C-alpha cells in the first residue's frame with residue numbers, strides 16, 4: 254500500500270496533539286519496573302516502540318519479540334539479565350542486524366550470562382538471569398548511547414553500583430544526559446567526571462510521572478512551517494525547556510523563519526518571515542534522529558548543505574545515509590558522503606535524475622515517511638511506500654497531516 258501526498262495551499266494552521274516521547278516513556282517504564290513502582294506512567298507514548306516494551310514488562314512469557322524498537326531491545330536486555338529465569342529476546346529482521354555486542358559484553362563482565370542464538374554480536378539473545386556485581390567497566394561510547402543508558406538505569410540496583418569509563422567519541426550524549434536526568438527525578442544520584450560516569454548502589458524513589466511530547470516528532474511540524482509560506486501550528490504538551498536533546502531544533506529552525514513561543518499548554522510555532530540560509534552546516538552527533546528532517550527540508554528549499562556526525566545513521570532502522578541518497582535522488586538531488594558519517598549536497602537539482610512522481614521507499618523506517626511527506630508543501634509530488642511505518646513513533650501522523658489540509662490518498666500497489 255502507498256499514500257499519495259499533496260497539499261494545494263502554502264499556509265498551514267492547526268493544533269496538534271503530538272505523541273509522547275518514546276525515549277522518555279521507555280526509560281520511565283524501566284525505572285518503574287526496577288523500583289516496583291505502584292504509579293502508572295502518565296501520558297505514556299502510544300508508539301509501537303513503547304507498546305512492545307510495555308507488553309514485555311507485563312507479560313508472563315519468557316520470550317519477547319520487540320520488533321524494530323532499538324531502545325526496547327537494549328533496555329530490556331539489561332533489565333532481564335538480572336532477573337532469575339531463562340529468557341529469549343528477538344526482533345525484526347533489521348533488529349537482527351543492529352549490533353548489541355558492546356552491551357552484552359558489559360553485562361557478561363558484571364556477571365550476566367547472555368548467549369547469541371544466531372549471529373555472534375547480534376540479537377536474538379538467550380539470557381540466563383543472574384546476580385550482577387558492579388565494578389568499573391570500559392565501554393566504547395561511539396556506537397550507540399542506548400547501551401550506556403541501559404546500563405545506567407540498572408546501575409543503582411546492582412551490588413556496589415557501577416562505574417562506566419567511556420572510550421572513543423561519545424555519540425548521542427544528549428540521550429545519556431536524558432537517562433541521568435530522569436534517574437535524578439526518581440532520586441538517583443550520579444557523578445560524571447571526564448569520561449567516567451559513576452552510579453553508586455542506591456534506591457529509586459517511585460513517583461507519579463507525566464511524559465512530555467516528543468521533540469523528534471515535533472521536527473516534522475517545524476519542517477512543514479519552514480516549507481510553508483505562512484502559518485502557525487500549536488504543538489500541545491511540548492516544552493522548549495525540555496529533557497530531550499532534540500529541543501535544540503527550535504533555534505536551528507529560526508534560520509528558516511520559524512519561531513517558537515512557549516505557552517501554558519504547549520509551544521506555538523509561527524512562520525514569521527520568508528528566509529533560508531545560503532548553506533546549512535550541522536553536526537548531528539547529539540541529534541541523529543532529526544538528520545532526515547533537515548536533509549529533506551534542504552532539498553525541498555534548494556539549500557546546499559554539509560552534515561556531519563551521521564556515523565550511527567547506518568545502524569538505525571535502516572542505513573539512513575543510503576536511504577536518503579537513494580530517495581532524494583528521485584527528486585533530482587545527488588547527495589555525496591565526503592567522509593564516513595557525512596552527507597553533502599551542492600544544491601543542484603539534476604533534471605535527468607528527477608522523476609515526475611517519485612515513489613519514496615521507507616525501508617521500515619518511520620522517519621523516511623515523516624521527513625519526505627512535508628516536501629509536498631514545495632509543490633513536489635510523491636507517493637510514500639509502506640506509509641504505516643510511522644506507527645513506530647507517531648501513529649497519528651497521517652491523520653494530523655490531513656487535519657492541516659494535506660491530501661493523503663491510499664493507492665494499492
Ligand SMILES: O=C(O)C1=C[C@@H](OP(=O)(O)O)[C@@H](O)[C@H](O)C1
Nearest residue numbers: 276324397398399425428541565
Ligand atoms: O536512547 C534513546 O532513546 C535513543 C538514542 C538514540 O540512539 P543511539 O544512541 O543509538 O544513537 C536515538 O537515535 C534513538 O532514536 C533513541
Ligand SMILES: C=C(OP(=O)(O)O)C(=O)O
Nearest residue numbers: 321322323324542569570
Ligand atoms: C533510531 C530510532 O529508534 P531506535 O534506535 O530506538 O530503534 C529512531 O526512532 O529514530
